Amino acid sequence: MMNRIGGIFLKKTIVVIAHPEIENSTVQQFLLEGSQKLQNVESYILKETKMDVYEERRKLKEFDRIIFQFPMYWYSAPADLKRWIDDIFSMEFAENELQGKELGLVVSLGLSEKNFASGMSERYTLSEIFRPFEALANKCRMIFLPIFPISLFSYLKENERKRLLIQYEQYLTKENITTFESQENWFKEKIYYLISTDIKIDEKEKLNNILNVMEENRDNLEDLLVLVKEMRLDE
Amino acid sequence: MMNRIGGIFLKKTIVVIAHPEIENSTVQQFLLEGSQKLQNVESYILKETKMDVYEERRKLKEFDRIIFQFPMYWYSAPADLKRWIDDIFSMEFAENELQGKELGLVVSLGLSEKNFASGMSERYTLSEIFRPFEALANKCRMIFLPIFPISLFSYLKENERKRLLIQYEQYLTKENITTFESQENWFKEKIYYLISTDIKIDEKEKLNNILNVMEENRDNLEDLLVLVKEMRLDE
Numbered sequence: 010m011m012n013r014i015g016g017i018f019l020k021k022t023i024v025v026i027a028h029p030e031i032e033n034s035t036v037q038q039f040l041l042e043g044s045q046k047l048q049n050v051e052s053y054i055l056k057e058t059k060m061d062v063y064e065e066r067r068k069l070k071e072f073d074r075i076i077f078q079f080p081m082y083w084y085s086a087p088a089d090l091k092r093w094i095d096d097i098f099s100m101e102f103a104e105n106e107l108q109g110k111e112l113g114l115v116v117s118l119g120l121s122e123k124n125f126a127s128g129m130s131e132r133y134t135l136s137e138i139f140r141p142f143e144a145l146a147n148k149c150r151m152i153f154l155p156i157f158p159i160s161l162f163s164y165l166k167e168n169e170r171k172r173l174l175i176q177y178e179q180y181l182t183k184e185n186i187t188t189f190e191s192q193e194n195w196f197k198e199k200i201y202y203l204i205s206t207d208i209k210i211d212e213k214e215k216l217n218n219i220l221n222v223m224e225e226n227r228d229n230l231e232d233l234l235v236l237v238k239e240m241r242l243d244e
Numbered sequence: 245m246m247n248r249i250g251g252i253f254l255k256k257t258i259v260v261i262a263h264p265e266i267e268n269s270t271v272q273q274f275l276l277e278g279s280q281k282l283q284n285v286e287s288y289i290l291k292e293t294k295m296d297v298y299e300e301r302r303k304l305k306e307f308d309r310i311i312f313q314f315p316m317y318w319y320s321a322p323a324d325l326k327r328w329i330d331d332i333f334s335m336e337f338a339e340n341e342l343q344g345k346e347l348g349l350v351v352s353l354g355l356s357e358k359n360f361a362s363g364m365s366e367r368y369t370l371s372e373i374f375r376p377f378e379a380l381a382n383k384c385r386m387i388f389l390p391i392f393p394i395s396l397f398s399y400l401k402e403n404e405r406k407r408l409l410i411q412y413e414q415y416l417t418k419e420n421i422t423t424f425e426s427q428e429n430w431f432k433e434k435i436y437y438l439i440s441t442d443i444k445i446d447e448k449e450k451l452n453n454i455l456n457v458m459e460e461n462r463d464n465l466e467d468l469l470v471l472v473k474e475m476r477l478d479e
Binding site (some may be wrong): 082083084085086087088089091092094095098131132133137138140141142143144145147148 | 319321322323326329330333366368375378379380383
Protein backbone atom coordinates (compact mmCIF):
# COMPACT_ATOMS: atom_id res chain seq x y z
CA MET A 10 0.00 0.00 0.00
CA MET A 11 2.94 2.32 0.51
CA ASN A 12 4.67 3.90 -2.45
CA ARG A 13 8.41 3.82 -2.86
CA ILE A 14 9.93 6.98 -4.27
CA GLY A 15 13.67 7.62 -4.43
CA GLY A 16 14.40 4.69 -2.16
CA ILE A 17 12.15 5.87 0.68
CA PHE A 18 8.68 4.69 1.58
CA LEU A 19 5.85 7.19 1.55
CA LYS A 20 2.69 6.91 3.60
CA LYS A 21 -0.59 6.82 1.73
CA THR A 22 -2.77 9.26 3.61
CA ILE A 23 -6.39 10.37 3.61
CA VAL A 24 -7.42 13.63 5.26
CA VAL A 25 -11.07 13.58 6.32
CA ILE A 26 -12.13 17.21 6.77
CA ALA A 27 -15.16 18.35 8.77
CA HIS A 28 -15.93 22.05 8.71
CA PRO A 29 -19.46 23.45 8.31
CA GLU A 30 -18.19 26.50 6.39
CA ILE A 31 -15.02 25.33 4.75
CA GLU A 32 -15.13 27.96 1.98
CA ASN A 33 -14.90 30.73 4.58
CA SER A 34 -12.18 29.10 6.66
CA THR A 35 -8.76 30.59 5.88
CA VAL A 36 -6.94 27.87 7.78
CA GLN A 37 -8.80 25.04 6.00
CA GLN A 38 -8.19 26.64 2.60
CA PHE A 39 -4.51 27.08 3.47
CA LEU A 40 -4.17 23.43 4.49
CA LEU A 41 -6.12 22.18 1.47
CA GLU A 42 -3.82 24.06 -0.86
CA GLY A 43 -0.82 22.56 0.91
CA SER A 44 -2.08 18.98 0.85
CA GLN A 45 -3.15 19.12 -2.80
CA LYS A 46 0.50 19.45 -3.81
CA LEU A 47 1.43 16.23 -2.03
CA GLN A 48 1.74 12.91 -3.78
CA ASN A 49 0.02 10.04 -1.96
CA VAL A 50 -2.32 12.35 -0.02
CA GLU A 51 -6.04 12.55 -0.68
CA SER A 52 -8.33 15.14 0.90
CA TYR A 53 -11.93 14.32 1.54
CA ILE A 54 -14.41 16.97 2.63
CA LEU A 55 -17.42 15.63 4.52
CA LYS A 56 -20.76 16.76 3.18
CA GLU A 57 -24.13 16.52 4.85
CA THR A 58 -25.52 14.49 1.98
CA LYS A 59 -26.25 10.80 2.28
CA MET A 60 -23.22 8.60 1.68
CA ASP A 61 -22.49 5.09 0.55
CA VAL A 62 -21.27 3.42 3.72
CA TYR A 63 -19.69 0.44 1.93
CA GLU A 64 -17.87 2.68 -0.53
CA GLU A 65 -16.53 4.83 2.33
CA ARG A 66 -15.26 1.75 4.14
CA ARG A 67 -13.67 0.37 0.99
CA LYS A 68 -11.90 3.70 0.41
CA LEU A 69 -10.57 3.98 3.96
CA LYS A 70 -8.95 0.56 3.73
CA GLU A 71 -6.65 1.79 0.95
CA PHE A 72 -4.76 4.19 3.21
CA ASP A 73 -1.98 3.72 5.76
CA ARG A 74 -2.77 6.91 7.63
CA ILE A 75 -6.16 8.45 8.38
CA ILE A 76 -6.27 12.08 9.48
CA PHE A 77 -9.33 13.79 10.94
CA GLN A 78 -9.06 17.53 10.32
CA PHE A 79 -11.51 19.95 11.94
CA PRO A 80 -11.97 23.04 14.08
CA MET A 81 -12.51 22.22 17.76
CA TYR A 82 -16.20 22.72 18.57
CA TRP A 83 -17.06 22.34 22.24
CA TYR A 84 -14.03 20.23 23.06
CA SER A 85 -14.62 17.76 20.25
CA ALA A 86 -15.09 17.54 16.49
CA PRO A 87 -18.06 19.16 14.72
CA ALA A 88 -21.17 16.94 14.63
CA ASP A 89 -20.59 16.10 10.95
CA LEU A 90 -17.47 14.11 11.77
CA LYS A 91 -19.20 12.27 14.62
CA ARG A 92 -22.06 11.40 12.28
CA TRP A 93 -19.58 10.01 9.75
CA ILE A 94 -17.78 7.97 12.41
CA ASP A 95 -21.08 6.66 13.83
CA ASP A 96 -22.11 5.56 10.32
CA ILE A 97 -18.84 4.14 8.99
CA PHE A 98 -17.28 2.55 12.06
CA SER A 99 -19.39 -0.50 12.67
CA MET A 100 -17.84 -2.74 15.32
CA GLU A 101 -17.16 -5.35 12.64
CA PHE A 102 -15.34 -2.85 10.40
CA ALA A 103 -13.49 -1.14 13.24
CA GLU A 104 -12.16 -4.33 14.76
CA ASN A 105 -11.14 -6.09 11.57
CA GLU A 106 -10.20 -3.66 8.81
CA LEU A 107 -8.08 -0.92 10.31
CA GLN A 108 -5.48 -2.73 12.38
CA GLY A 109 -1.98 -1.22 12.14
CA LYS A 110 -3.06 1.92 10.34
CA GLU A 111 -2.39 5.32 11.89
CA LEU A 112 -4.97 7.82 13.14
CA GLY A 113 -4.09 11.52 13.48
CA LEU A 114 -5.96 14.71 14.37
CA VAL A 115 -5.35 18.15 12.85
CA VAL A 116 -7.30 20.51 15.08
CA SER A 117 -7.63 24.25 14.62
CA LEU A 118 -8.15 26.20 17.83
CA GLY A 119 -9.65 29.61 18.47
CA LEU A 120 -7.29 30.24 21.34
CA SER A 121 -3.69 29.67 22.25
CA GLU A 122 -2.56 26.11 22.94
CA LYS A 123 -1.07 27.16 26.29
CA ASN A 124 -4.62 27.56 27.66
CA PHE A 125 -5.04 23.80 27.53
CA ALA A 126 -3.46 22.89 30.86
CA SER A 127 -4.28 22.60 34.55
CA GLY A 128 -4.85 26.01 36.09
CA MET A 129 -5.39 27.64 32.71
CA SER A 130 -8.74 28.66 31.22
CA GLU A 131 -9.49 25.33 29.52
CA ARG A 132 -8.14 23.23 32.45
CA TYR A 133 -7.48 20.09 30.40
CA THR A 134 -4.74 19.22 27.93
CA LEU A 135 -5.56 18.46 24.32
CA SER A 136 -4.51 14.86 24.98
CA GLU A 137 -7.22 14.68 27.66
CA ILE A 138 -9.86 16.42 25.57
CA PHE A 139 -9.34 14.14 22.58
CA ARG A 140 -9.16 10.93 24.60
CA PRO A 141 -12.32 9.61 22.88
CA PHE A 142 -10.41 9.58 19.57
CA GLU A 143 -7.49 7.81 21.19
CA ALA A 144 -9.95 5.26 22.59
CA LEU A 145 -11.38 4.82 19.09
CA ALA A 146 -7.87 4.21 17.72
CA ASN A 147 -7.19 1.71 20.52
CA LYS A 148 -10.39 -0.18 19.78
CA CYS A 149 -9.44 -0.37 16.08
CA ARG A 150 -5.88 -1.42 17.03
CA MET A 151 -4.67 1.65 15.15
CA ILE A 152 -1.65 3.74 16.13
CA PHE A 153 -2.72 7.10 17.52
CA LEU A 154 -0.43 9.90 16.33
CA PRO A 155 0.47 12.97 18.40
CA ILE A 156 -2.27 15.61 17.94
CA PHE A 157 -1.42 18.39 15.49
CA PRO A 158 -2.96 21.60 16.88
CA ILE A 159 -3.11 24.88 14.94
CA SER A 160 -3.71 27.83 17.23
CA LEU A 161 -4.91 31.26 16.14
CA PHE A 162 -4.03 30.75 12.49
CA SER A 163 -5.12 34.25 11.43
CA TYR A 164 -2.42 35.81 13.65
CA LEU A 165 0.43 33.82 12.08
CA LYS A 166 3.08 35.77 10.16
CA GLU A 167 4.16 34.73 6.67
CA ASN A 168 7.25 32.80 7.82
CA GLU A 169 5.25 31.11 10.62
CA ARG A 170 2.76 29.95 8.01
CA LYS A 171 5.55 28.55 5.88
CA ARG A 172 6.90 26.61 8.86
CA LEU A 173 3.38 25.40 9.69
CA LEU A 174 2.95 24.15 6.15
CA ILE A 175 6.13 22.06 6.27
CA GLN A 176 5.14 20.62 9.68
CA TYR A 177 1.69 19.86 8.29
CA GLU A 178 3.11 18.15 5.20
CA GLN A 179 5.32 16.08 7.48
CA TYR A 180 2.36 15.20 9.69
CA LEU A 181 0.56 13.86 6.63
CA THR A 182 3.43 11.95 5.05
CA LYS A 183 6.48 11.52 7.30
CA GLU A 184 6.93 8.33 9.27
CA ASN A 185 5.99 8.83 12.89
CA ILE A 186 9.53 8.97 14.33
CA THR A 187 10.92 12.12 15.88
CA THR A 188 14.63 11.56 15.13
CA PHE A 189 16.65 14.09 13.18
CA GLU A 190 17.41 11.35 10.66
CA SER A 191 13.74 10.84 9.88
CA GLN A 192 13.40 14.60 9.24
CA GLU A 193 16.42 14.42 6.94
CA ASN A 194 15.01 11.44 5.05
CA TRP A 195 11.71 13.20 4.60
CA PHE A 196 13.40 16.21 3.00
CA LYS A 197 15.58 13.95 0.85
CA GLU A 198 12.51 12.14 -0.39
CA LYS A 199 10.88 15.46 -1.33
CA ILE A 200 14.00 16.39 -3.32
CA TYR A 201 14.18 12.98 -5.05
CA TYR A 202 10.59 13.50 -6.05
CA LEU A 203 11.23 16.98 -7.43
CA ILE A 204 14.20 15.67 -9.45
CA SER A 205 11.98 12.98 -10.94
CA THR A 206 9.49 15.59 -12.18
CA ASP A 207 9.63 17.71 -15.30
CA ILE A 208 11.92 20.53 -14.13
CA LYS A 209 14.83 22.28 -15.84
CA ILE A 210 18.27 20.65 -16.04
CA ASP A 211 19.98 23.39 -14.00
CA GLU A 212 17.34 23.07 -11.27
CA LYS A 213 17.97 19.31 -11.17
CA GLU A 214 21.68 20.16 -10.84
CA LYS A 215 20.96 22.41 -7.86
CA LEU A 216 18.83 19.80 -6.15
CA ASN A 217 21.52 17.15 -6.69
CA ASN A 218 24.01 19.53 -5.08
CA ILE A 219 21.72 19.91 -2.08
CA LEU A 220 21.49 16.12 -1.81
CA ASN A 221 25.31 15.89 -1.91
CA VAL A 222 25.65 18.50 0.85
CA MET A 223 23.10 16.59 2.93
CA GLU A 224 25.08 13.37 2.40
CA GLU A 225 28.33 15.08 3.48
CA ASN A 226 26.63 16.56 6.54
CA ARG A 227 25.29 13.14 7.43
CA ASP A 228 28.84 11.67 7.18
CA ASN A 229 30.23 14.46 9.36
CA LEU A 230 27.42 14.01 11.85
CA GLU A 231 28.09 10.29 12.08
CA ASP A 232 31.81 10.88 12.64
CA LEU A 233 30.91 13.30 15.44
CA LEU A 234 28.51 10.79 17.00
CA VAL A 235 31.27 8.16 17.05
CA LEU A 236 33.64 10.68 18.66
CA VAL A 237 31.10 11.61 21.34
CA LYS A 238 30.56 7.93 22.10
CA GLU A 239 34.32 7.36 22.52
CA MET A 240 34.63 10.40 24.79
CA ARG A 241 31.85 9.06 26.97
CA LEU A 242 33.58 5.68 27.23
CA ASP A 243 36.78 7.42 28.35
CA GLU A 244 35.04 9.26 31.18
CA MET B 245 -37.19 28.31 39.72
CA MET B 246 -37.23 25.45 42.24
CA ASN B 247 -40.51 24.13 43.57
CA ARG B 248 -41.11 23.65 47.24
CA ILE B 249 -43.09 20.55 48.15
CA GLY B 250 -43.58 19.37 51.71
CA GLY B 251 -40.91 21.72 53.02
CA ILE B 252 -38.16 20.47 50.67
CA PHE B 253 -36.88 22.07 47.50
CA LEU B 254 -37.13 20.12 44.25
CA LYS B 255 -34.85 20.59 41.26
CA LYS B 256 -36.46 21.51 37.98
CA THR B 257 -34.85 19.13 35.50
CA ILE B 258 -34.78 18.64 31.75
CA VAL B 259 -33.59 15.35 30.26
CA VAL B 260 -32.28 15.80 26.72
CA ILE B 261 -32.34 12.37 25.09
CA ALA B 262 -30.34 11.42 22.00
CA HIS B 263 -30.93 7.95 20.61
CA PRO B 264 -31.31 7.19 16.89
CA GLU B 265 -33.76 4.36 17.55
CA ILE B 266 -35.40 5.26 20.81
CA GLU B 267 -38.54 3.19 20.12
CA ASN B 268 -36.43 0.02 19.99
CA SER B 269 -34.32 0.82 23.04
CA THR B 270 -35.56 -1.04 26.12
CA VAL B 271 -33.39 1.01 28.45
CA GLN B 272 -34.56 4.35 27.03
CA GLN B 273 -38.21 3.26 27.20
CA PHE B 274 -37.68 2.10 30.79
CA LEU B 275 -36.12 5.43 31.79
CA LEU B 276 -38.75 7.46 29.95
CA GLU B 277 -41.51 5.65 31.79
CA GLY B 278 -39.73 6.35 35.08
CA SER B 279 -39.14 10.04 34.44
CA GLN B 280 -42.71 10.66 33.22
CA LYS B 281 -44.00 9.92 36.71
CA LEU B 282 -41.81 12.62 38.24
CA GLN B 283 -43.03 16.11 38.99
CA ASN B 284 -40.64 18.85 37.87
CA VAL B 285 -38.94 16.66 35.27
CA GLU B 286 -39.37 17.17 31.55
CA SER B 287 -38.06 14.76 28.92
CA TYR B 288 -37.04 16.03 25.55
CA ILE B 289 -36.21 13.66 22.70
CA LEU B 290 -33.93 15.12 20.05
CA LYS B 291 -35.21 14.79 16.51
CA GLU B 292 -33.29 15.27 13.30
CA THR B 293 -35.71 17.95 12.13
CA LYS B 294 -34.77 21.61 12.05
CA MET B 295 -35.23 23.36 15.38
CA ASP B 296 -35.84 26.85 16.63
CA VAL B 297 -32.54 27.76 18.26
CA TYR B 298 -33.93 30.69 20.24
CA GLU B 299 -36.85 28.64 21.54
CA GLU B 300 -34.45 25.85 22.62
CA ARG B 301 -32.27 28.34 24.47
CA ARG B 302 -35.28 29.96 26.15
CA LYS B 303 -36.50 26.56 27.31
CA LEU B 304 -33.14 25.47 28.74
CA LYS B 305 -32.92 28.58 30.90
CA GLU B 306 -36.02 27.47 32.84
CA PHE B 307 -34.31 24.46 34.38
CA ASP B 308 -31.91 24.04 37.30
CA ARG B 309 -30.50 20.75 36.07
CA ILE B 310 -29.79 19.66 32.50
CA ILE B 311 -29.27 15.97 31.83
CA PHE B 312 -27.90 14.54 28.59
CA GLN B 313 -29.11 10.96 28.21
CA PHE B 314 -27.73 8.72 25.46
CA PRO B 315 -26.07 5.43 24.58
CA MET B 316 -22.28 5.71 24.34
CA TYR B 317 -21.30 5.68 20.65
CA TRP B 318 -17.56 5.57 20.04
CA TYR B 319 -16.63 7.01 23.40
CA SER B 320 -18.97 9.98 23.11
CA ALA B 321 -22.61 10.89 22.52
CA PRO B 322 -24.40 10.09 19.25
CA ALA B 323 -23.92 12.75 16.55
CA ASP B 324 -27.47 14.10 17.11
CA LEU B 325 -26.55 15.40 20.56
CA LYS B 326 -23.34 16.98 19.28
CA ARG B 327 -25.32 18.68 16.51
CA TRP B 328 -27.75 20.04 19.08
CA ILE B 329 -24.94 21.31 21.31
CA ASP B 330 -23.10 22.88 18.34
CA ASP B 331 -26.30 24.69 17.35
CA ILE B 332 -27.63 25.79 20.76
CA PHE B 333 -24.46 26.57 22.69
CA SER B 334 -23.24 29.78 21.15
CA MET B 335 -20.38 31.26 23.17
CA GLU B 336 -22.66 34.15 24.15
CA PHE B 337 -25.38 31.80 25.43
CA ALA B 338 -22.98 29.37 27.09
CA GLU B 339 -21.07 32.00 29.01
CA ASN B 340 -24.02 34.08 30.17
CA GLU B 341 -27.17 32.04 30.58
CA LEU B 342 -26.28 28.78 32.27
CA GLN B 343 -24.14 29.78 35.23
CA GLY B 344 -24.83 27.80 38.40
CA LYS B 345 -27.04 25.22 36.74
CA GLU B 346 -26.09 21.55 36.88
CA LEU B 347 -25.08 19.30 33.99
CA GLY B 348 -25.38 15.52 34.24
CA LEU B 349 -24.90 12.56 31.91
CA VAL B 350 -26.97 9.36 31.87
CA VAL B 351 -25.01 7.00 29.65
CA SER B 352 -26.03 3.50 28.68
CA LEU B 353 -23.13 1.14 27.98
CA GLY B 354 -22.93 -2.02 25.95
CA LEU B 355 -20.39 -3.51 28.30
CA SER B 356 -19.63 -3.67 31.99
CA GLU B 357 -18.49 -0.49 33.72
CA LYS B 358 -15.45 -2.30 35.14
CA ASN B 359 -13.91 -2.36 31.64
CA PHE B 360 -13.42 1.39 31.85
CA ALA B 361 -10.12 1.45 33.70
CA SER B 362 -6.37 1.27 33.11
CA GLY B 363 -5.36 -2.20 32.04
CA MET B 364 -8.90 -3.15 31.10
CA SER B 365 -10.29 -3.38 27.57
CA GLU B 366 -11.40 0.27 27.30
CA ARG B 367 -8.27 1.61 29.09
CA TYR B 368 -9.83 4.90 30.21
CA THR B 369 -12.32 5.73 32.94
CA LEU B 370 -15.72 7.19 32.09
CA SER B 371 -14.56 10.42 33.76
CA GLU B 372 -11.71 10.59 31.23
CA ILE B 373 -13.86 9.65 28.26
CA PHE B 374 -16.49 12.27 29.02
CA ARG B 375 -13.99 15.04 29.82
CA PRO B 376 -15.27 17.10 26.86
CA PHE B 377 -18.66 17.37 28.61
CA GLU B 378 -16.98 18.38 31.85
CA ALA B 379 -15.02 21.02 29.90
CA LEU B 380 -18.30 22.25 28.42
CA ALA B 381 -19.80 22.53 31.92
CA ASN B 382 -16.70 24.39 33.13
CA LYS B 383 -16.92 26.87 30.26
CA CYS B 384 -20.59 27.52 31.07
CA ARG B 385 -19.73 27.80 34.79
CA MET B 386 -22.15 24.94 35.39
CA ILE B 387 -21.72 22.26 38.06
CA PHE B 388 -20.80 18.92 36.51
CA LEU B 389 -22.58 16.03 38.25
CA PRO B 390 -21.10 12.55 38.69
CA ILE B 391 -21.76 10.51 35.55
CA PHE B 392 -24.68 8.07 35.81
CA PRO B 393 -23.72 4.95 33.81
CA ILE B 394 -26.13 2.12 33.04
CA SER B 395 -24.29 -1.04 32.03
CA LEU B 396 -25.82 -4.01 30.24
CA PHE B 397 -29.41 -3.04 31.03
CA SER B 398 -30.93 -6.09 29.34
CA TYR B 399 -29.17 -8.40 31.82
CA LEU B 400 -30.60 -6.67 34.89
CA LYS B 401 -32.98 -8.65 37.10
CA GLU B 402 -36.31 -7.25 38.20
CA ASN B 403 -35.09 -6.05 41.62
CA GLU B 404 -31.94 -4.57 40.04
CA ARG B 405 -34.17 -2.60 37.67
CA LYS B 406 -36.23 -1.31 40.57
CA ARG B 407 -33.08 -0.15 42.35
CA LEU B 408 -31.83 1.45 39.12
CA LEU B 409 -35.10 3.32 38.76
CA ILE B 410 -34.84 4.84 42.23
CA GLN B 411 -31.21 5.82 41.64
CA TYR B 412 -32.22 7.34 38.32
CA GLU B 413 -35.08 9.29 39.87
CA GLN B 414 -32.67 10.57 42.49
CA TYR B 415 -30.15 11.54 39.82
CA LEU B 416 -32.82 13.63 38.14
CA THR B 417 -34.27 15.29 41.22
CA LYS B 418 -32.21 14.87 44.39
CA GLU B 419 -29.80 17.58 45.46
CA ASN B 420 -26.24 16.63 44.59
CA ILE B 421 -25.11 15.68 48.10
CA THR B 422 -24.16 12.14 49.00
CA THR B 423 -25.07 12.21 52.73
CA PHE B 424 -27.51 9.74 54.23
CA GLU B 425 -29.62 12.70 55.34
CA SER B 426 -30.07 13.92 51.76
CA GLN B 427 -31.25 10.42 50.78
CA GLU B 428 -33.69 10.48 53.70
CA ASN B 429 -35.00 13.91 52.72
CA TRP B 430 -35.49 12.80 49.15
CA PHE B 431 -37.65 9.85 50.25
CA LYS B 432 -39.59 12.06 52.68
CA GLU B 433 -40.31 14.49 49.90
CA LYS B 434 -41.64 11.69 47.70
CA ILE B 435 -43.95 10.61 50.55
CA TYR B 436 -45.15 14.17 51.22
CA TYR B 437 -45.98 14.41 47.55
CA LEU B 438 -47.93 11.14 47.53
CA ILE B 439 -49.92 12.24 50.60
CA SER B 440 -50.83 15.47 48.78
CA THR B 441 -52.28 13.51 45.84
CA ASP B 442 -55.66 11.91 45.47
CA ILE B 443 -55.09 8.61 47.32
CA LYS B 444 -57.25 6.70 49.80
CA ILE B 445 -57.44 7.77 53.45
CA ASP B 446 -55.95 4.51 54.76
CA GLU B 447 -53.02 4.84 52.35
CA LYS B 448 -52.38 8.37 53.62
CA GLU B 449 -52.46 6.91 57.13
CA LYS B 450 -49.81 4.34 56.16
CA LEU B 451 -47.58 6.95 54.59
CA ASN B 452 -47.89 9.16 57.67
CA ASN B 453 -46.84 6.22 59.79
CA ILE B 454 -43.76 5.73 57.59
CA LEU B 455 -42.92 9.41 58.02
CA ASN B 456 -43.25 9.06 61.82
CA VAL B 457 -40.95 6.03 61.82
CA MET B 458 -38.43 7.95 59.73
CA GLU B 459 -38.60 10.85 62.20
CA GLU B 460 -38.04 8.49 65.15
CA ASN B 461 -35.12 6.83 63.37
CA ARG B 462 -33.64 10.23 62.64
CA ASP B 463 -33.92 11.15 66.39
CA ASN B 464 -32.30 7.86 67.41
CA LEU B 465 -29.56 8.33 64.82
CA GLU B 466 -28.81 11.81 66.12
CA ASP B 467 -28.64 10.56 69.71
CA LEU B 468 -26.18 7.89 68.56
CA LEU B 469 -24.08 10.46 66.70
CA VAL B 470 -23.85 12.60 69.86
CA LEU B 471 -22.81 9.49 71.85
CA VAL B 472 -20.12 8.57 69.31
CA LYS B 473 -18.77 12.11 69.41
CA GLU B 474 -18.54 12.02 73.24
CA MET B 475 -16.79 8.63 73.16
CA ARG B 476 -14.23 10.02 70.72
CA LEU B 477 -13.59 12.99 73.01
CA ASP B 478 -12.99 10.61 75.94
CA GLU B 479 -10.35 8.65 74.07
